[in-house]
Amino acid sequence: MADRKEGRPAPKTESTVRDWDDADPSGQTFTRVLFIDSDLTEVTNRGGVFEECTFRGVRFNASVHVDAAFVNCTFVRCSFFDTTFTRCKLMGSMFDDCSYNLMKVEGGDWSFVGLPGADLRGVEMTGTKLREADLTGLRAAKAALRDADLSGAWLHHADLTGVDLRGSDLSTLDPHTVELKNAIVDLTQAMVITTSLGLEVRP
Known part of the structure; x- marks a missing residue:
């Protein structure tokens, strides 16, 4: 995995979610959760908050995220094909071995x-x-x-x-x-x- 700045380790997760399909994270808050092999294709996420979470092998293809937050998260081997982020906050997040074809980002931090x-x-x-x-x-x-x-x-x-x-x-x-x-x-x-x-x- 690629190193974070100054060699800081990724936050430790405290719970695990597998195959989180048909999810609707809008308006919800998740902290230090490990998401594994989930399919979030075409999900619409309005205002969902993820803090210090890790995503491994998660498919975000064609998903839409508006006013959402992924703060200090870690993304490993995730797919962001045709994903749209609008006014989203991803401060401090780390991406490793992910794909980003046709990804669009409008505003945000x-x-x-x-x-x-x-x-x-x-x-x-x-x-x-x-x-x-x-x-x-x-x-x-x-x-x-x-x-x-x-x-x-x-x-x-x-x-x-x-x-x-x-x-x-x-x-x-x-x-x-x-x-x-x-x-x-x-x-x-x-x-x-x-x-x-x-x-x-x-x-």
């Missing part, structure tokens, strides 16, 4: 999230807070990271080829350690990247 080496190619994230997120080795070719707060994010060896980054905070991005070929940026971001490269812009 994903600060301190761990996505090292994640394959986010084609994923859309708009207006999402990703402060100090671990995006080391991220593969996000042709994804959209629009209007995202990436301040303090770890982006070493991230592949942002062709990524739409317009409106995102790139103040801590080091263009020497990130692949930015064909990435789409606005004029303000272009100035930030140019300055990071040690260049001077003159009329």
Whole structure:
């Protein structure tokens, strides 16, 4: 399993749920629960809260999560095919060996999230807070990271080829350690990247 920042261990779970199919987590709160091999395909979750939970082999395919929270959770070998997160809080959660095809994220707070080496190619994230997120080795070719707060994010060896980054905070991005070929940026971001490269812009 990928390590959390500073080597912090995943929270210990206190109960286990297997094959949690036909679930409706809306409005409920779950704390330190281990969910194993459950199928949450097409589930609609409005306001459900998961705190320090672990999900192993859970299928979130085509599910919709609105104003929900997955705080300091751990996701291992989970599938997020066509999953939508709207205004959700995933602060401090860790993702390991998961798939994210066609995943969409609108708003929400994903600060301190761990996505090292994640394959986010084609994923859309708009207006999402990703402060100090671990995006080391991220593969996000042709994804959209629009209007995202990436301040303090770890982006070493991230592949942002062709990524739409317009409106995102790139103040801590080091263009020497990130692949930015064909990435789409606005004029303000272009100035930030140019300055990071040690260049001077003159009329």
